[in-house]
Amino acid sequence: MTIRYLSDLKKGEEATILGFDPKSCKDIDFARDLEDRLLEIGFEEGLNVKILHEGPISRDPIAVRIGQMTVALRRMEAAAVRIYDGKP
Amino acid sequence: MANNSPDIKQDIKIALVGSPNCGKSSLFNSLTGSRQKVANYPGVTVERRSGKYTTADGKVITLIDLPGIYSLKDRTLDERVSRQVITGTHVSESQPDLLLCVADSTNLRVHLRLVLELKHLGLPIILALNMHDMAQRDDIRIDPEILSKELGVPVVTTIAVRRGSLDNLKSQLSRTLNDLPPKQESMPAPTTRELQQQARDIAARATLSEGSQHKITRQLDRLLLHPVFGILIFFITLFGMFQLVYFWAAAPMDLIEGGFTLLQGVISDILPDNWFRSLLNDGIIAGVGSVLVFLPQIIILFTFILILESTGYMARAAFIMDRTMAMVGLNGRAFIPLMSSFACAIPGIMATRTIEHHRDRITTIMIAPLMTCSARIPVYALLIGAVVPNKPIIFGLFGLQGMVLFGLYLIGIVSALIVAMVLKMTLTKGVAQPFLMELPKYQLPVFRHLMINLWERVKTFLRRAGTIILYAAIGLWLLAQYPKKPIGGLEPDIFYSYAGIMGRALQHIFAPLGFNWEMSIALIPGMAAREVAIGALGTVYALQGNEGQVEQSLRTIIQSSWSLPTAFAFLAWYIFAPQCLATLATVRRETNSWGWTAFMTGYLFALAYLAALAVNKATIALLA
Numbered sequence: 222m223t224i225r226y227l228s229d230l231k232k233g234e235e236a237t238i239l240g241f242d243p244k245s246c247k248d249i250d251f252a253r254d255l256e257d258r259l260l261e262i263g264f265e266e267g268l269n270v271k272i273l274h275e276g277p278i279s280r281d282p283i284a285v286r287i288g289q290m291t292v293a294l295r296r297m298e299a300a301a302v303r304i305y306d307g308k309p
Numbered sequence: 310m311a312n313n314s315p316d317i318k319q320d321i322k323i324a325l326v327g328s329p330n331c332g333k334s335s336l337f338n339s340l341t342g343s344r345q346k347v348a349n350y351p352g353v354t355v356e357r358r359s360g361k362y363t364t365a366d367g368k369v370i371t372l373i374d375l376p377g378i379y380s381l382k383d384r385t386l387d388e389r390v391s392r393q394v395i396t397g398t399h400v401s402e403s404q405p406d407l408l409l410c411v412a413d414s415t416n417l418r419v420h421l422r423l424v425l426e427l428k429h430l431g432l433p434i435i436l437a438l439n440m441h442d443m444a445q446r447d448d449i450r451i452d453p454e455i456l457s458k459e460l461g462v463p464v465v466t467t468i469a470v471r472r473g474s475l476d477n478l479k480s481q482l483s484r485t486l487n488d489l490p491p492k493q494e495s496m497p498a499p500t501t502r503e504l505q506q507q508a509r510d511i512a513a514r515a516t517l518s519e520g521s522q523h524k525i526t527r528q529l530d531r532l533l534l535h536p537v538f539g540i541l542i543f544f545i546t547l548f549g550m551f552q553l554v555y556f557w558a559a560a561p562m563d564l565i566e567g568g569f570t571l572l573q574g575v576i577s578d579i580l581p582d583n584w585f586r587s588l589l590n591d592g593i594i595a596g597v598g599s600v601l602v603f604l605p606q607i608i609i610l611f612t613f614i615l616i617l618e619s620t621g622y623m624a625r626a627a628f629i630m631d632r633t634m635a636m637v638g639l640n641g642r643a644f645i646p647l648m649s650s651f652a653c654a655i656p657g658i659m660a661t662r663t664i665e666h667h668r669d670r671i672t673t674i675m676i677a678p679l680m681t682c683s684a685r686i687p688v689y690a691l692l693i694g695a696v697v698p699n700k701p702i703i704f705g706l707f708g709l710q711g712m713v714l715f716g717l718y719l720i721g722i723v724s725a726l727i728v729a730m731v732l733k734m735t736l737t738k739g740v741a742q743p744f745l746m747e748l749p750k751y752q753l754p755v756f757r758h759l760m761i762n763l764w765e766r767v768k769t770f771l772r773r774a775g776t777i778i779l780y781a782a783i784g785l786w787l788l789a790q791y792p793k794k795p796i797g798g799l800e801p802d803i804f805y806s807y808a809g810i811m812g813r814a815l816q817h818i819f820a821p822l823g824f825n826w827e828m829s830i831a832l833i834p835g836m837a838a839r840e841v842a843i844g845a846l847g848t849v850y851a852l853q854g855n856e857g858q859v860e861q862s863l864r865t866i867i868q869s870s871w872s873l874p875t876a877f878a879f880l881a882w883y884i885f886a887p888q889c890l891a892t893l894a895t896v897r898r899e900t901n902s903w904g905w906t907a908f909m910t911g912y913l914f915a916l917a918y919l920a921a922l923a924v925n926k927a928t929i930a931l932l933a
Contacts, residue, residue: 251740251741251743254384255743257380257382257501258379258384258743258745259745260501260502260505261379261380261419261422261501262379262419262745262746262747263416263418263419263747265418265505265509273527273530273534274530274531274534274535274628275536276536276628276629276631276632277536277539277540277629277632278632278633279632281631281632282628282631282632282641282744284530284534284628284748286522288416288418288419289415289416289447289449289520289521289522289523290415290416290419290522290747290748290750291522291526291530291747291748292745292746292747292748293624293627293628293631293744293745293746293747293748294743294744294745294746295631295635295743295744295745297741298743298744298745
């Protein structure tokens, strides 16, 4: 199985969160706190995510449905979320 | 604060704590009504909202509404202040006796994590499951009793926007307060991940039905975040907002202006012509009036911003603009404050509080005054009217005057973006900040809460801008009045005053820009507010008559005695110059730093000087 990230998904696509991989962000300082922030806002292993909307320029940022809420994030941040296709 | 001595407990204090978008502030508004006070925590720009609540059995309780937080990690100023208050380590705010945790019922899993983290502090807690109505509508069912057992704290359901729904909470408050358990030893909290796991387990046990995502939100977002229609709606909203800011404000502004003129007339009738009358009329009323006249615009602007915030649209606006703002290193949230600055930089700078990251906030504040505010319009209008012919261009679709005005706006915006980019590469350089934010459910604003918040913001504006402008008006009046004209002096009074002396000294500096001494003098009273410079020019040229006549004669004088390079340079000066003491005072308050205030003043004056110089020389070269 190839490793995929939330940032790879297109609008309308769904996946399940496998884990977090902040190291996949280029900027190490930026990534330091990212996992905790993602957890705090509601990202969690095993949850289903779906890309609901994409920003008007370069399809960035993205809005994803997670649980009962919608969270907006940039693709750069979404690159820290590892996913696998399909339902949990 | 005086009432905080640890041994004499004067009254009971409850802190409202919760994550952003849990409806905490609505609950606070419903409980306290208009009995609330908004101030700043000392030394930081975190708002301290406090209010009084009377229990059914007559106890008066202080409620404080802490800023919305996701955790107690000290990541942002808000989180730090909240953590300090809750843990009792804040310098001026004593530890609350009870925490009223507010959680969004439709998003229990996420909000419970904070509740679990707070439980480790050992303070008594009541949990309010808010937005109960929305949860029901989305078929989300939670058993408060199971939740209460699992958490070991009382749990009540609330609908913050409906005051009638708070009976459960109120009786629970009375019960808890009559038998307030003492604070227990605090324990270190486990990691975010462990808390998350616990929260998930508890939420799963207490949730009877999972329901679905808010349907209206889903449908509205499909339209409002649409790559084409979403953007269209966004710009129509902004355009409409500005139309109304100018359109609706026109009549009340005339009324305020008329009121001040009337007041000046009355004072002229009852007081003899002495220094006191002049201080009142030419100093205080003229100065304070010149700022207060913008109040209607500011009230309308605040109303729109509050509606955008309370409906949940603001987060969508940030989403739409994020990518564009990211090009100059800023965040989507910086857009609305900058937009507001087109009416007046002061509410714009105050609105930067929604930008959680300090460096991003500073950058936004630094560029806010470059947005063309309303006070520049009279200056622009006068000069354009005097020196730019109103001939049709581009097949008669546009007028040249309008195009020049538009150009001045555009130069302001482009300069702001360039300055932001340079700042982000130098002074405010740092790690990029995540954009990560929840897009809250759409909600109808509650009129009562809207009015309470509007009144709070207007009061803050009046207090901040009003006091500084009062002192500035008196100070500038003194400078313009004294010393008096010597007997036999040929020039107008102001020529001999301190302002005149300063202006004439400044003229040596301004000479390369083509400014004459009249203009240099007018810039000094013009520090009160940009459009005051027009009145000051009228004074320097010793013009008589009412405002309209003065403007008409000024136009003639500018046409006859200012050269084109001089007039253009003056316009260029006004794009950049920080000619407004109230804005500078607001920057000082909001950044809490003299350094940044000085930096802004310095860089804007430098830009103004260079731009005016360049425009002057370029026009001379073109005309040659």
